[in-house]
Amino acid sequence: MTLALLFGGQSYEHEISIVSAITLKTVLTCKLEFIFCDKDRNFYQIPEKSMKASHFANGDYRKDRLLYLEKDGFVFHGFLGKSKKLDFDAVVNLIHGADGEDGKIASLFEFFNIPFIGPRIEASVLSYSKTLTKALASSAKIETLPFETLTPDQRLLKKLSYPLIVKPDHLGSSIGVSIVRSKEDLEYALDVAFAFDNKVIVEPFISAVKEYNLAGCLSANGMEFSIVEAPQKKELLDFDKKYLDFSRSGQVQEAKISDELKNGLYEAFSALYKPMFEGALVRCDFFVIDDKILLNEINPCPGSLAHYLFSDFNALIPRLLKALPKERKINVEYNYINSIRQAKGKASYR
């Protein structure tokens, strides 16, 4: 089995994605290809020995082989422009944030018929927006924190009281996020968030909330779950901390929680996951408040695929590959055009 790790992208999390791919390289035991999408959206085939952060920061990757997306795969131009196909069984979408999680990569791969691990278009769009994630959770009957969505024209809060957390609606990372303790600080926090997005979501900020992360996917064996982790967090996971988080290569401690809570988290995860997220290995971050499970966010391309939450990550991947959703093939047979031509014999659309 050969997996192609796709990373980079035109995204605020471009650098984190590089770290994510370098980390996964040390974890995965199968044969690997490395496909880098630079900030201008050129694709390059990166040799394994060049998979170091400096190779990208220095721009050395530009000497590597250019790849082009075509039907059924990535090709490179060989002798006299003859194109050859890069050989792999599936791509792992490790582009975090824009491009990777907003539906673009899913669209490219579905359109060009390339098997991939990652969220499909609808799953991407719904989990990429924090407001749409709320709607998704609500339709799966999972609670979330109360919220208000603001726009540059409508910056007034109606119901929520301080302290608050202010977030751009569409960014995956912690960029543009502020905790606001009083009305005086709100305007500045909104300015910061609107610098990144034209939609901003505001929620109550609850310090020391109990938080649990759970990863999983639908595999050939049915739903499979990781251990539950209680992440050790500062108030806000800032970019530096997140950066280190994405490079975790060891396994983490399982949270000490009751079986009842664990099953509740499994159930909530399944309700959110099925069927929209099939094909993706997803991490859901939950809050538990007064014994009630609330969804915080869905990470449809978690850092280094959240491998550190699984006891046998390398065995899971082939089972996930067997369960990738298939596109409904639509048969185009020109029945209508042919019937109109035959029956009516009209000139106009012949």
Added chain:
Amino acid sequence: MTLALLFGGQSYEHEISIVSAITLKTVLTCKLEFIFCDKDRNFYQIPEKSMKASHFANGDYRKDRLLYLEKDGFVFHGFLGKSKKLDFDAVVNLIHGADGEDGKIASLFEFFNIPFIGPRIEASVLSYSKTLTKALASSAKIETLPFETLTPDQRLLKKLSYPLIVKPDHLGSSIGVSIVRSKEDLEYALDVAFAFDNKVIVEPFISAVKEYNLAGCLSANGMEFSIVEAPQKKELLDFDKKYLDFSRSGQVQEAKISDELKNGLYEAFSALYKPMFEGALVRCDFFVIDDKILLNEINPCPGSLAHYLFSDFNALIPRLLKALPKERKINVEYNYINSIRQAKGKASYR
């Protein structure tokens, strides 16, 4: 100004899309290119003289020039594999249904930096699903008919009473849609709809409901609206009728309605359109029940761009082109990787 009409696609509305492009060819006065996406998603440059339905039904298009999507445009391979770019100012997305309206084409063009008239990714995904359209309308404070969403595992209705209309959640056309007058007919209608989609939406069927269509877009002049049309419909717009509908080349009669209703429709349209549908010329189909405006559906790629609703369609297009949304450019400068390399001097990610 040169526009490239993109049509075809892996879609149940593939043939309708061909009709849509042939029709628009006779309407648009600017220079045109024709890009056909066949059912296997190969792109072809179609000469103007070959823009006849038979050219596609016969498979003759396969002798035309193959096009490839690359950064900044469509290219073709010339002498010794040298690639040349197809010259146009913008693409008009005329792929109806899947591919064109589900977010794939929007993703391709955003990723490859190709200017286009059509819905962007989020707008596509939300208007492509009838359930998500309901959520979108609700957040814009526009009413819709009550509904229930069913899945293959959950086929029981809870609240609605007969007669009902049963529709696949995701198809643009009338395929798989049934009117159901009694419980006995429901199972069959659900079987039909589930043959096309794994999500089905059921609504009350209201015969002889007042229906009004309104098209519009944000242009360099602000919001611009078409006339309001009261479509002459049979109970259900079947595929044959829709086929003819997409080939309309004349202009239609304006509905005789009060200024109050007209302004109400304008307001509802704007609330739904802004800012998500910017870049697209959209047609919204509204119901009016007891003097209340309800959204029925949003067509983000209406047949032949609903040109027949506009008094000067050819003048509108350049104004729309001037108002196409620009992508927020993200600057990737490797600050984090560089700061880690400099400050920590660690070996691991160098």
